[in-house]
Amino acid sequence: MxxxxxxxxxxxxxxxxxxxxxxxxxxxxxxxVHVGRACAEAERPSLDQVDHAGFDALLKKxxxxxxxxxxxxxxxxxxxxxxxxxxxxRLGCVDLSKAPSAKGKLVFWINAYNAVTIKGILREYxxxxxxxHTAKFGYSIWKDLLLIVDGRGYSVDDMEHTILRKMGEPRIxxxxxxxxxGCPPLLNQAYTAAKLxxxxxxxxxxxxxxxxxxQVDAGxxxxxxxxxxxxxxxxxxxxxQAQIQQLRGYFPNAxxxxxxxxxxxxxxxxxxxxxxxxxx
Numbered sequence: 001m002x003x004x005x006x007x008x009x010x011x012x013x014x015x016x017x018x019x020x021x022x023x024x025x026x027x028x029x030x031x032x033v034h035v036g037r038a039c040a041e042a043e044r045p046s047l048d049q050v051d052h053a054g055f056d057a058l059l060k061k062x063x064x065x066x067x068x069x070x071x072x073x074x075x076x077x078x079x080x081x082x083x084x085x086x087x088x089x090r091l092g093c094v095d096l097s098k099a100p101s102a103k104g105k106l107v108f109w110i111n112a113y114n115a116v117t118i119k120g121i122l123r124e125y126x127x128x129x130x131x132x133h134t135a136k137f138g139y140s141i142w143k144d145l146l147l148i149v150d151g152r153g154y155s156v157d158d159m160e161h162t163i164l165r166k167m168g169e170p171r172i173x174x175x176x177x178x179x180x181x182g183c184p185p186l187l188n189q190a191y192t193a194a195k196l197x198x199x200x201x202x203x204x205x206x207x208x209x210x211x212x213x214x215q216v217d218a219g220x221x222x223x224x225x226x227x228x229x230x231x232x233x234x235x236x237x238x239x240x241q242a243q244i245q246q247l248r249g250y251f252p253n254a255x256x257x258x259x260x261x262x263x264x265x266x267x268x269x270x271x272x273x274x275x276x277x278x279x280x
Contacts, residue, residue, distance in 0.1 A: 048104030067185020
């Protein structure tokens with residue numbers, strides 16, 4: 001009887017371990033897709049030394065002034081599709097042991113996030129939304145499309161949450177673009193250390209200039225703001241009111257919105273548009 005009970009206990013333990021794995025989600029992790037490749041070069045650059053000119057040229061060609069992307073034309077152009085792949089390889093051919101400047105690190109991972117996201121959409125195109133490819137169970141562009149950097153795979157989730165958000169520059173949320181209309185518009189140029197502050201400021205102001213992201217009613221002292229702030233507002237300030245006060249300088253006609261700094265305001269979050277940021 002003791003031996004039989006021990007055997008049953010082993011079965012229970014196995015079942016509990018299996019349930020734990022299912023709850024944790026690891027049993028449903030999607031198949032990993034790798035872009036870039038391990039670098040064989042003896043001398044590899046630091047993050048500061050990466051040349052983003054090739055990506056810049058592609059963005060200028062396929063992204064318009066409103067941040068909409070010509071995915072169909074990009075995918076149809078084999079040379080430019082390959083040029084994106086080549087850029088991803090160059091991103092991976094860095095030496096992470098070489099300490100970069102803060103700006104160089106931000107620039108590298110912002111560009112990497114955007115390039116991998118574009119690559120993820122081009123792999124699936126035609127599609128209507130990135131959310132068609134971000135399943136909790138199975139393959140997700142956010143978690144399972146990995147850029148090989150210095151021999152290790154990084155998903156865009158890794159780039160955003162374990163690297164960029166920890167660098168103390170919350171305006172990255174106006175620079176990394178999830179291929180959706182509710183996201184900040186994709187800048188039609190690569191980010192560079194020399195222009196980083198200017199580029200982040202430009203994209204923040206452009207984001208809030210769109211009614212789908214910001215609606216201000218001075219008479220009622222109310223602000224309706226993008227759900228981006230519901231998810232990531234804590235990176236800017238502790239409370240929603242403080243977040244809006246901090247962001248006010250990027251709002252249209254900011255000099256006429258002094259009442260926001262007085263604190264007596266109401267706020268709500270706008271619906272997020274997950275449809276593809278596609279130029280048609």
